Each structure stands twice: as C-alpha cells, then as structure tokens.
Amino acid sequence: MKLHDTPIGPYPARVRIAIAEKNLAPLITFVPVSLRKGEHKTPEFLAKNYSGTLPVLELEDGTFIAECTAITEYLDALDGAPTLTGRTPREKGLIHMMSKRAELEVLDAISVYFHHATPGLGPAVEIYQNPEWGLRQRDKAIRGLHYFNGILKTQPFIATDFFSMADITLIGGLIFAELLSLPLPPECNALSAWYNRVQQRPSVKNRITMSQPPAASPDAP
Numbered sequence: 196m197k198l199h200d201t202p203i204g205p206y207p208a209r210v211r212i213a214i215a216e217k218n219l220a221p222l223i224t225f226v227p228v229s230l231r232k233g234e235h236k237t238p239e240f241l242a243k244n245y246s247g248t249l250p251v252l253e254l255e256d257g258t259f260i261a262e263c264t265a266i267t268e269y270l271d272a273l274d275g276a277p278t279l280t281g282r283t284p285r286e287k288g289l290i291h292m293m294s295k296r297a298e299l300e301v302l303d304a305i306s307v308y309f310h311h312a313t314p315g316l317g318p319a320v321e322i323y324q325n326p327e328w329g330l331r332q333r334d335k336a337i338r339g340l341h342y343f344n345g346i347l348k349t350q351p352f353i354a355t356d357f358f359s360m361a362d363i364t365l366i367g368g369l370i371f372a373e374l375l376s377l378p379l380p381p382e383c384n385a386l387s388a389w390y391n392r393v394q395q396r397p398s399v400k401n402r403i404t405m406s407q408p409p410a411a412s413p414d415a416p
C-alpha cells in the first residue's frame with residue numbers, strides 16, 4: 196500500500212498513528228506530497244482524491260481511500276481484530292461519534308482558522324479567505340477543548356476506557372493547535388493530563404520519523 200501524505204501534517208498524523216498502533220508500517224510506502232507547492236490541487240492528485248486533501252491511501256489494486264476516518268477504519272479492519280474503531284456495536288457507535296465530534300468541534304475548526312485567519316498555505320493555495328469566519332472557528336475550537344476537558348474528567352480516554360480512533364482525532368487537533376501556537380486553555384487540566392499521557396505512546400512520539408524524510412524539506416500542515 197502507498198500513503199500519499201506529508202510527515203508533519205495533523206491529518207496525516209492521524210493515519211500515521213493508526214499505522215503504528217496496528218504495526219502496519221512495513222506494508223506502507225510513504226509518498227510525500229507538498230502542500231505548500233500545491234501538489235494536492237493538481238489534476239493528477241485530484242484524480243486520487245476529489246477533495247484535494249491529504250492523506251490518501253492507495254491499495255495494491257489501485258483503489259484510493261481518502262478521509263482519515265475511512266482510512267483508519269480500513270487499516271483497523273485488515274487483520275480482523277479491530278482495536279481502534281471498536282469491536283462491539285456499542286464501541287463502534289461511541290468511537291465514531293466522538294471521533295466525528297473531535298473533528299467538528301476541534302480539528303476541522305482549527306483547520307478553518309488556519310486557512311482563513313492566518314496566511315495558511317500561502318496565496319497560491321489560499322484563493323479565498325474569510326478571516327472573520329476563521330476567527331469564529333478558532334473560538335469554536337476553544338469551546339470544543341473545554342468540552343473534551345469535561346469528558347476527560349470522568350474517563351481515561353475520549354470515547355471508551357481504551358485508546359481509540361477518537362483519541363487519535365483529538366490528538367490531530369492538538370497537533371494542529373501546537374503548529375499554530377494556539378495554547379491549550381490553562382484551566383483544561385484533564386485535557387492536558389490526557390495529552391501528556393497519550394504523547395508517551397510510541398505511535399504518537401514516532402509518527403514523523405516512521406517514513407524516511409523526503410528529499411524535499413517537509414512542509415506543514
């Protein structure tokens with residue numbers, strides 16, 4: 196399989212963490228795509244993923260799977276023993292819901308902030324920007340962080356009592372926040388403690404170095 200991605204992007208990080216959790220790195224060839232050069236908006240890339248975003252998983256039969264959630268579900272199911280996306284219907288439902296919530300309320304909101312209220316990927320890529328919308332989304336993300344802080348006051352992980360795709364999605368959000376120097380709200384102690392804990396996982400620590408760095412310098416996000 197090939198993973199079209201960029202080593203330090205927050206969305207690619209989600210899939211890289213899943214790959215490491217499932218010990219699948221030996222089966223993957225990493226294909227670097229430069230966001231800052233706009234390689235993800237070329238006709239060749241759009242033929243792989245209509246949405247023009249990273250990451251994209253390319254299967255041996257030429258099938259392309261985009262969207263981090265879909266890629267994670269595929270990778271987790273490969274060995275018939277899912278650990279990240281739930282085993283029971285209840286686990287699957289809770290994990291999908293909380294992962295979606297981490298996307299909607301934190302990760303995607305920070306992404307909109309990045310693309311609209313900061314220089315983003317530069318003028319060649321950011322052809323429309325709406326700073327007011329971007330700042331609203333930043334505030335939405337901060338509210339989302341407080342929501343997850345509340346969740347983590349009473350349970351060890353985001354969706355269940357074990358590390359799952361929902362945790363990975365929120366980690367993606369916090370990676371994005373760090374890249375943009377958006378601090379975690381200092382009062383979110385449970386969230387900070389959870390983040391310190393999950394950052395100790397080898398899958399999270401080693402996500403950038405799991406592929407050989409491309410010859411070109413990595414770009415973010």
Ligand SMILES: N[C@@H](CCC(=O)N[C@@H](CS)C(=O)NCC(=O)O)C(=O)O
Nearest residue numbers: 204205206207248249250262263416
């Ligand atoms: N919903 C998509 C979002 C992916 C996404 O936004 N990826 C970023 C990379 S960190 C990207 O490609 N950004 C470039 C752009 O939006 O122009 C997913 O879950 O895979």
